[in-house]
Amino acid sequence: MRACLVHLIVILFLTAGLAVAQDAIPVSAPQGLAETQEVMPPSVADRDQPDQPLAETPDGSIDSMNDEFTEDELLEEYTAHENKEEKVEMADPLEPANRVVHEFNDKLYFWALKPVARGYNAVMPEPARIGVKNFFTNLAFPGRFLSCLLQADFGGAATEAGRFTINTLWGLGGFLDPASGGELKLQKQDTDLGQTLGVWGVGQGFYIVWPILGPSSPRDTVTLAGDYFLYPVSYINPWYYWFAVRAYEEVNATSLRIGDYEALKDAAIDPYIAFRDAYAQYRFKKIKARKAKLTSSASDSLLPAHSKNIPEGGTP
């Protein structure tokens, strides 16, 4: 009985210690913090008011409005299994030119693409438009297949090959997508050559807005060229047939997402910056996800994310 009591006391101390150690994590996050300093622009890293006490209301709860912002609150950017986060922000040396092209694309959308897509929307029922989208997605198979191969993602390449065969033969040439449903569950591998370069370690570079084609970067511009050659539609002769088919594909795709562009633009304080940031975040996380997929398929014994979060954080 006495032994049991002693054990209990020991355990209580242990758990108390554990709780204290856990509390300490956000403050002392070992490797993470060193990286934190890097990400912050140096000018703001030395803050003017370092340790403002927490403002408390009479009832003892924390008054968020008067509470100062502290560095620890950016913890969200350092996820459990990823202590180092590269800067998601994109350099923009071409800003003045980019803004002009951005305006042009914006007008193109509101004056040409949107009205046409609206009209098309009215005459084509949604299932047909989804079918057309599937058809073009199926046609773009070579680009995704090659990207998977170049990333040494053989599972992904096999999935793509299977999808292409099944959807072409049993999906009426690609209009239906039987491969992703039912028991097959072969999902489209969302990848391209730009992501492949990203996985290989090529940096994003700076921001470019191309007329008509929209947001890009030097790395993703390579994709535009590479995917052009891997996309069967590009080989349509003469060129104006190719152009017509591409324009139709674009109108069809737009008809399925009218309103998305407007919502993001409406909500933005500076739409140009909002789209630049959205593009940077989107590409960055896509590539991160591809990298994660590749490493996790290489070593299946990865621990679940949150179990890594707790133990090693105790001592700095």
Added chain:
Amino acid sequence: MKNPWIRFILIAMLLLFTVPVYAGVPLDSVKKSVNDVLDVLRDPKLKPVSATEQKKDKLRVIYKSMFDEIEFSKRTLTRNWNNFTPAQRTEFVNLFEQILENSYADKILSYTNERVEFYKEHQLSDTQVEVQSKIITSSKEIPIFYRMILKDGKWRVYDVVIENVSLVQNYRTQFSDILAKDSPDKLLDVLRKKLSKK
């Protein structure tokens, strides 16, 4: 049970596994809010166009309890928050909230027959969790992640990540671009103008 070590290990395991008490709570709370929103959107009594304002009022109540708008504002301003006076902070939070409401209300009201699936809870830190969900429409799936923070015993959303794009970060880039050149007063002015344009 003779061996005291077995007893020790058993009790230790019991205590260890009771540590993450809140597992599942953030997911359930955001799921409930989203389902409440969907109920309002699908309510046949609120179908007519004349009931739009009524719908908006009901939605406002839901998202006020769901979102931590001060945390949201603070995170978009980061260190700039400290340069705002308390009065400026209050005004900023209010203006920002109205801008978001104006621009997203119509988008949300247009949803009716979409399905929402909650599938994962990912722990970011002791008091922060990312709840992962997706909206399934007839033509696509849109991943939406809610980042939540525990304050005063309540889990509330401080960031929404739509298709890999974090709203907080998106606004952070925009605000820091403005505040690098201009004062907090100027930023408030920009927000006021944006609101009055609507």
